[in-house]
Amino acid sequence: xxxxxxxxxxxxxxxxxxxxxxxxxxxxxxxxxxxxxxxxxxxxxxxxxxxxxxxxxxxxxxxxxxxxxxxxxxxxxxxxxxxxxxxxxxxxxxxxxxxxxxxxxxxxxxxxxxxxxxxxxxxxxxxxxxxxxxxxxxxxxxxxxxxxxxxxxxxxxxxxxxxxxxxxxxxxxxxxxxxxxxxxxxxxxxxxxxxxxxxxxxxxxxxxxxxxxxxxxxxxxxxxxxxxxxxxxxxxxxxxxxxxxxxxxx
Amino acid sequence: xxxxxxxxxxxxxxxxxxxxxxxxxxxxxxxxxxxxxxxxxxxxxxxxxxxxxxxxxxxxxxxxxxxxxxxxxxxxxxxxxxxxxxxxxxxxxxxxxxxxxxxxxxxxxxxxxxxxxxxxxxxxxxxxxxxxxxxxxxxxxxxxxxxxxxxxxxxxxxxxxxxxxxxxxxxxxxxxxxxxxxxxxxxxxxxxxxxxxxxxxxxxxxxxxxxxxxxxxxxxxxxxxxxxxxxxxxxxxxxxxxxxxxxxxxxxxxxxxxxxxxxxxxxxxxxxxxxxxxxxxxxxxxxxxxxxxxxxxxxxxxxxxxxxxxxxxxxxxxxxxxx
Ligand SMILES: Nc1ncnc2c1ncn2[C@@H]1O[C@H](COP(=O)(O)OP(=O)(O)O)[C@@H](O)[C@H]1O
Ligand SMILES: [Mg+2]
Numbered sequence: 289x290x291x292x293x294x295x296x297x298x299x300x301x302x303x304x305x306x307x308x309x310x311x312x313x314x315x316x317x318x319x320x321x322x323x324x325x326x327x328x329x330x331x332x333x334x335x336x337x338x339x340x341x342x343x344x345x346x347x348x349x350x351x352x353x354x355x356x357x358x359x360x361x362x363x364x365x366x367x368x369x370x371x372x373x374x375x376x377x378x379x380x381x382x383x384x385x386x387x388x389x390x391x392x393x394x395x396x397x398x399x400x401x402x403x404x405x406x407x408x409x410x411x412x413x414x415x416x417x418x419x420x421x422x423x424x425x426x427x428x429x430x431x432x433x434x435x436x437x438x439x440x441x442x443x444x445x446x447x448x449x450x451x452x453x454x455x456x457x458x459x460x461x462x463x464x465x466x467x468x469x470x471x472x473x474x475x476x477x478x479x480x481x482x483x484x485x486x487x488x489x490x491x492x493x494x495x496x497x498x499x500x501x502x503x504x505x506x507x508x509x510x511x512x513x514x515x516x517x518x519x520x521x522x523x524x525x526x527x528x529x530x531x532x533x534x535x536x537x538x
Numbered sequence: 539x540x541x542x543x544x545x546x547x548x549x550x551x552x553x554x555x556x557x558x559x560x561x562x563x564x565x566x567x568x569x570x571x572x573x574x575x576x577x578x579x580x581x582x583x584x585x586x587x588x589x590x591x592x593x594x595x596x597x598x599x600x601x602x603x604x605x606x607x608x609x610x611x612x613x614x615x616x617x618x619x620x621x622x623x624x625x626x627x628x629x630x631x632x633x634x635x636x637x638x639x640x641x642x643x644x645x646x647x648x649x650x651x652x653x654x655x656x657x658x659x660x661x662x663x664x665x666x667x668x669x670x671x672x673x674x675x676x677x678x679x680x681x682x683x684x685x686x687x688x689x690x691x692x693x694x695x696x697x698x699x700x701x702x703x704x705x706x707x708x709x710x711x712x713x714x715x716x717x718x719x720x721x722x723x724x725x726x727x728x729x730x731x732x733x734x735x736x737x738x739x740x741x742x743x744x745x746x747x748x749x750x751x752x753x754x755x756x757x758x759x760x761x762x763x764x765x766x767x768x769x770x771x772x773x774x775x776x777x778x779x780x781x782x783x784x785x786x787x788x789x790x791x792x793x794x795x796x797x798x799x800x801x802x803x804x805x806x807x808x809x810x811x812x813x814x815x816x817x818x819x820x821x822x823x824x825x826x827x828x829x830x831x832x833x834x835x836x837x838x839x840x841x842x843x844x845x846x847x848x849x850x851x852x853x854x855x856x857x858x859x860x861x
């Protein structure tokens with residue numbers, strides 16, 4: 289068996305008396321698209337925060353590419369290739385779409401302690417940024433401040449920004465939430481194209497997308513992983529049907 | 539329409555970006571000539587004060603306007619710069635070079651030491667802790683009995699340049715101050731547009747977003763804090779030379795408050811707004827105190843009205859609405 293790219297060992301986190309994630313252990317194989325599903329409030333976003341370094345874990349370890357990153361900051365983890373998107377949209381509102389991506393390219397290309405050359409006219413940053421915008425069909429919006437983009441466009445912009453950091457692992461927290469049908473089809477196509485190129489941990493509510501894209505699926509309920517397996521197995525698992533798909537029907 | 543063209547070369551310096559600053563500097567350059575028409579010494583000294591306060595406020599704009607860091611202790615750097623002149627000249631070192639080196643070095647050290655702590659906090663805590671550091675330095679200065687303590691000290695004369703009293707004339711000091719302001723303006727304009735400046739602006743917009751692409755907020759803010767401190771330290775050097783006197787009052791918290799007010803009044807995040815703000819603030823103070831005994835009673839409400847009605851500051855008025 290190949291070494292996992294990401295290994296979670298007994299991750300737990302509580303907010304007060306509420307145990308939000310509870311002894312989560314999970315391996316991500318290099319190149320796989322691994323989906324995490326679970327009802328609202330199951331602790332999915334908290335788990336993403338723990339993996340990305342935005343929230344400290346009470347217990348457990350995060351190993352990325354064989355290295356213990358549990359104590360590293362979010363920025364340090366990103367620089368190692370562990371990028372994430374946010375369930376609640378997070379962009380730089382006054383920056384143009386192009387600059388939102390260019391600043392992410394800048395983060396991985398040389399020092400940012402450069403004080404004299406104008407960054408906006410740096411083609412070494414703009415060209416890769418524009419290429420990413422093109423990939424998401426956003427090139428014609430390059431000069432528009434992010435605050436003025438539509439909700440769906442902002443979601444796509446966030447994906448472009450995450451990809452601009454050149455990650456080997458991309459964690460996406462509900463990237464389809466709030467996008468139109470067309471936009472979400474576009475994003476699914478992009479994820480399909482990324483599959484195999486980079487490893488993806490996908491948190492998503494859209495079951496159609498999850499079962500179409502995922503190599504494996506894990507189910508999180510009340511902060512615990514109750515099942516992990518290929519999509520067909522998960523779909524058939526009685527425990528999953530009761531705990532999760534059941535709730536969907538309710 | 540404009541959105542239809544991909545902005546790979548996004549808006550380069552438009553003439554408008556340079557128009558107002560050029561006019562401002564041209565006006566400032568005309569001051570020594572115009573001063574001859576009136577009480578020359580008084581006008582020059584008042585306008586030097588405007589230039590020096592603008593310099594300090596401009597450096598504060600780097601922190602507040604570009605970095606979102608509301609420092610309430612910026613006058614501390616004025617104090618460090620002024621005391622560098624006072625202390626060194628009381629030991630017979632009247633040369634500007636070493637005095638400036640001490641002003642800048644002391645400011646950078648103080649910025650790094652206090653910034654390491656203050657920049658771990660956010661929002662109102664940052665305001666309070668920068669205020670606390672400023673007060674700490676203020677009380678330290680009052681305790682320096684060898685250097686005048688509470689009362690401060692009178693300088694033997696203006697700083698020397700290459701052993702010569704180049705700064706002695708009022709016009710000379712004005713020109714030097716204006717040259718420093720011009721250099722600071724050009725330098726800070728480059729810095730804010732650079733890679734570094736972009737990170738600083740991004741952190742103001744959305745810190746978590748910036749950390750999620752790999753930037754460690756603290757490092758960039760600390761460097762900005764030190765840079766702003768260094769510039770304000772130079773302003774302190776000039777201020778000491780202007781007033782010929784150094785006392786703890788230069789770094790009182792009221793001074794820090796004035797500086798914040800000047801940048802907000804002028805318009806945050808524009809750099810040249812600091813010049814407008816300093817001019818408006820000091821001239822209003824001068825005029826009111828000349829005609830009214832209880833001028834402070836009028837000045838306070840005027841400041842409030844100015845902030846309320848000039849949203850985006852004085853620079854914003856020219857643009858129609860704050861940009
Ligand atoms: N910062 C926080 N403070 C307190 N409670 C929180 C915090 N973040 C999340 N929670 C709680 O933890 C639970 C799990 O939240 P979350 O991780 O967002 O779940 P999911 O993403 O699966 O919907 C919820 O009950 C939520 O209210
Ligand atoms: Mg969530």
